[in-house]
Amino acid sequence: MATLSSGIRAVCFDFGGVIMRTADPTPRQQLAERLGVSLGTLLRVIFDSESARLASLGAISAEEHWRQAMQELHLAPQEAEAFATDFFRGDILDMELVDFIRALRPTYRTALISNAWSDLRAFLSSQQIADAFDEVIISAEVGLMKPDARIYHLALERLGIAPQEAVFLDDFAENVAAARTIGMHAIQFVQPQAALQELKQLLDHRSA
Numbered sequence: 001m002a003t004l005s006s007g008i009r010a011v012c013f014d015f016g017g018v019i020m021r022t023a024d025p026t027p028r029q030q031l032a033e034r035l036g037v038s039l040g041t042l043l044r045v046i047f048d049s050e051s052a053r054l055a056s057l058g059a060i061s062a063e064e065h066w067r068q069a070m071q072e073l074h075l076a077p078q079e080a081e082a083f084a085t086d087f088f089r090g091d092i093l094d095m096e097l098v099d100f101i102r103a104l105r106p107t108y109r110t111a112l113i114s115n116a117w118s119d120l121r122a123f124l125s126s127q128q129i130a131d132a133f134d135e136v137i138i139s140a141e142v143g144l145m146k147p148d149a150r151i152y153h154l155a156l157e158r159l160g161i162a163p164q165e166a167v168f169l170d171d172f173a174e175n176v177a178a179a180r181t182i183g184m185h186a187i188q189f190v191q192p193q194a195a196l197q198e199l200k201q202l203l204d205h206r207s208a
Contacts, residue, residue, distance in 0.1 A: 008185065008203060009165040010134075011104055012155060014146075015114035017171030018189045019097055019129075024090035031086055035073055045072050046087065055117040058140035062117035093127060100196065101132045108203075111135040113155050113168065115145045135159055146170070147178030156184075167202060169195060 013019060032042040046069055055065035066080040101110050112133045118140045124130040135158045144151040156163060163183030170176050171189045179186040189195040
C-alpha cells in the first residue's frame with residue numbers, strides 16, 4: 001500500500017468484539033449455570049447494567065462496577081477477581097490482527113475507539129499492544145460512548161483528519177451506522193477474514 005496523497009489516511013478499530021473476541025462461550029455458560037441465571041442475565045449484569053454504563057462513561061471505576069455486579073449476582077465482593085478471570089476465560093486477543101494493525105503504519109495512522117472501563121489502558125500496556133495505535137480513545141477516559149457522534153469527532157480531531165479520510169471497524173451495527181452518519185467509511189466486523197478483506201479492498205481502491 002503506497003503512501004496516500006488523498007483518500008483514507010487513518011484506520012480506526014473497536015476493541016471488544018474486534019481485537020478481543022469471545023472464541024469460546026462455554027466458560028460464561030458454566031458461570032451462568034453455577035449461579036442459576038440465564039446467560040442473557042449474566043451478560044446484562046456485566047455489560048449492560050447501569051453500573052456497566054457508568055463505568056464505560058468513567059463515572060465509576062471498573063473495580064466499583066465489579067463490586068456492584070457481584071452484589072447483583074449475590075456474590076461476595078472478594079470473589080470479583082476470580083469471577084472476572086472465569087468470565088473472560090474464553091476470550092482471545094487476536095495478535096494476528098494486532099500485527100496487521102502495526103503493519104498499516106506509517107502509511108496510515110491507527111486508532112482505537114472503545115467503549116471500555118477504566119482498566120483498558122493498563123491492559124493494553126500489559127499485553128504490549130498499545131504501540132499498535134497512534135491514538136487510543138477510551139470511553140471511560142473521555143466521558144463519551146459510541147454511538148455518540150462526539151467520540152468519533154474527538155478521535156478524528158486527535159488524528160488530525162477529516163471524517164472521509166478515516167475508516168472504522170466495529171462489531172456493533174449501530175456504531176458502524178453512527179460513524180457513517182458523520183462521513184467516515186465504516187465496516188461491520190462480524191467475521192474477521194471477511195472484514196479485513198473488505199478493509200484491504202477499500203484501502204486498495206482508495207489508493208488507486
